[in-house]
Amino acid sequence: MEPTDNDRRAPARYEPGEGCLTTAVRLPVRIVVLLLVVPVRLVWDALAALGRAVHRTALRPLGRGLAWLWRTLVVIPVAWTWRTLVVAPLGWLWRTLAVAPAVWLWRYVLTPVGRGIAWLVRGLGVGLLWLGKAVFVWPWVALWRYVLAPVGRGIAVVVAWLVRCLVVVPARWLYAAVLTPLGRGIAWLVRGLGTALATLVRWIVVVPLVALWRYVLLPAGRALAAVVTVVVREIGAAFGHCWRVAGIISRAVGRFLGTVLRWLFVEPVRWVYRTVLTPLGHGIRDGIWKPVRQALRTARETVRQTRQELRRALFGAPKEPQPAAAVPPRREPGAPGTRTLGSSTTALTKD
Template sequence: MDLEKAPPRREPEGCLVVAIRIPVRIVVLLLVVPVRMVWDALVVGGRFLRDVVLRPLGRALFVWPFVALWRYVLVPLGRALAWLGNVLFVVPLVWLYRYVLTPLGHGIAAALRWLYARVLAPAGRAVMWVLRGIGVVLAAAGLGVLAALAWLGRYLLAALTWLGRYLLVVPGVWLYTWILAPVGRAIAWTVQMVATGIGLGIYWTLRVLFVLPAVGLYRWVLAPVGRVLAVIGREVGEAVGHAWRVAGHISRAVGRFLGTLLRWILVEPVRWVYRTVLTPVGHVVRDLVLRPAAQAARAVGRATRQALASVRESARQTRADIRRMLFGEPEQREKVARREPQARETRTLGSSTTALTKD
């Protein structure tokens, strides 16, 4: 079994198709190549604009503000409203349903069951018993009257049926069978013959005046012109598709050539200058200028901090000497034993250091 897909069969082509195909493809290729190159340039520019400008701008203007609004405003606000609604509505309604409405409903249901079982059901049974008795009495009284009326109605209906049959049905059937049906058939045959003759005349008139010229016009003029136009349209469509694909390859090759040219003209010289000139110069500047300057700045900073520390210490000593000259020596406070454990002594319950167990 052949699993490969067979190529589509094509009808044999004439010399007209071959003669049309080559010029059409050449002309279409010359027209499509600039359009495809412009299209590819616009696509590349559009992708660059989308990735570099529009997408970051859209995120900055639309996505991030809405995300921040949702995350830091709407979500906390929704949670706060949900908690407030739960506290103000749900919890009171649940409490009202559970502890007020449910016991009240159970009590009303029990009262209605008692009322139905003890009052309404016995009363209904009594009323039905009374009505059943009244019905039995009335049925016994009216049974004779109904029997007499039924006998009289049976004979009256038989008499009316006999009169209606012989006064209406039999004459109507005779009139339909021997008069109306033959007259109707004759009228229908006459109308059918007249309509058939008129229809045949109109049919042949329309056929001769319109159908035969239209068929001839379609068969000998429109169909050949349509076939030629279909061939031309098909060839133009195939030529446009083929030219579009060829123009894509050409545009890709031109783009690669321009990219390579731009790389060798601009990118590679800039890279060479950066790698060969700027990088060594930067290293030299870093090693000979920036690092010594940074070390000198750090040394100046250390010296400045030491000088400021010595100045602060001198000022502190001066304030202490002036305070000692004016107010004398400060009183020494007595040291209080804190009962702290020694360095190698473990704590026990008797040697606690909490504020409540201090001496």
């Protein structure tokens, strides 16, 4: 069980000048938390060591073997089957039976028919548009431009004059002479009532509440927050300190158990191997194995020689290979096309 960084780190020191509440809370909290944390830390370290050992020796090789089997027995055959037996035939059938006929139909049948229909519809649309304009649009445009528009302008001028004389001028006089003074009086009255109500609410509700908050609730809340903060901080610090102490205890227990196991099992086995088995193995190797190997090698050589002598006695000695005849060195190749100096038939030197 290897110590972690939190185990190696020393407990944090408290700042000087702490109050009596902190000092009174710290010691009992640490004792209780230490009694609760030490068994948990021992069990945690033991489970962590066991989990690492199981993962390293069993789960990781098992996972690799299962992954290899899955890839070899399932993924590769399924992928090959899908590519070779499903995708390729379906793709060929799709291209042959659907794509190629559809392309031919679109290129040589639907496209010419569509172009002809579009040309016909365009011509009919142009004719109908011209006919509609001539029958419906142009008469109404002339009626609007030369009859309705002048009549509408005149009616608008008359209506505007009537609205100004009958509505705008009386409404302006009513606003300036009646509504404005009345509104100012109502605003002054509402302002006075609002000021009086605000003063009453301030002295009856707000001031007592502010005094209650400032002189009663705020000091009590601060005191309660200070107590809760101290308790929570001490509990957290106690948990951290006791966790590190439990780690030290767990590491000491682990080392003790390792030492006991080493002296009870490892050292006796090592002593037996070094004192008994190693000299015994050397004696067996030097006294028995090497002479036996030498004797076997000698017997094998004797059997080989005996077999060769029997073969020679029964079938005779094998023939010695004849050496190849020595070929005298040639200073110049003897091909018919050899170049000569001063003569066309004889070379400069001959063998």
